[in-house]
Amino acid sequence: MNRPRYVVGTGADATTVLRRLAREGWRTRESFALPEAAWDVSDARLVLFGRISDVETVRLAVLAAARGAGVVAVIECESDLGRALLADLSRVGPVVRGVEDGTSDALPLSEEQCQLLERLANGETIAAAAAAEYLSLRTANRRIAQARDALGVATTREAVLSYIRRRRR
Numbered sequence: 001m002n003r004p005r006y007v008v009g010t011g012a013d014a015t016t017v018l019r020r021l022a023r024e025g026w027r028t029r030e031s032f033a034l035p036e037a038a039w040d041v042s043d044a045r046l047v048l049f050g051r052i053s054d055v056e057t058v059r060l061a062v063l064a065a066a067r068g069a070g071v072v073a074v075i076e077c078e079s080d081l082g083r084a085l086l087a088d089l090s091r092v093g094p095v096v097r098g099v100e101d102g103t104s105d106a107l108p109l110s111e112e113q114c115q116l117l118e119r120l121a122n123g124e125t126i127a128a129a130a131a132a133e134y135l136s137l138r139t140a141n142r143r144i145a146q147a148r149d150a151l152g153v154a155t156t157r158e159a160v161l162s163y164i165r166r167r168r169r
Contacts, residue, residue, distance in 0.1 A: 002093070003069070005096065006072045006097075007073050007085060013152075014072050019149065020150075029049070033048075045070075046070065048064050052085055053075075109147050112133070112135075115133055116129050116143055117159060144159065
């Protein structure tokens with residue numbers, strides 16, 4: 001089983017990744033210090049996360065990854081510390097920079113969710129978007145709530161903004 005190793009630039013990106021991992025059955029814990037005494041923690045399906053601000057935290061994150069934990073590190077990748085972290089984590093295994101899963105540039109949304117968000121981005125109301133997509137208002141609201149969860153945001157406005165930003169890539 002591949003251990004998740006993510007290096008992201010913001011706390012919001014980390015939240016997006018952590019939500020996705022939690023849905024996949026991973027346990028998340030803030031801090032890079034491992035709670036288990038056993039050396040190999042691969043079977044625990046544990047992901048440690050936090051902000052990297054010094055060399056000691058880099059060491060803890062790399063050690064956690066080497067012992068089998070997943071890692072979601074928040075750091076500016078282009079900084080000296082960020083480059084050091086990426087180099088060390090890459091020795092343990094593959095590292096994903098940013099929110100995407102590394103397999104494609106696709107949004108983590110269904111076609112139906114994209115169509116609804118596209119209509120909202122163009123200024124339509126949820127009711128108008130639902131009618132245009134032949135959905136009930138309740139179903140449209142449910143799809144948009146699922147899109148918010150997939151994008152790791154709290155509001156529909158944030159979901160639309162995130163959709164627009166990612167669509168441009």
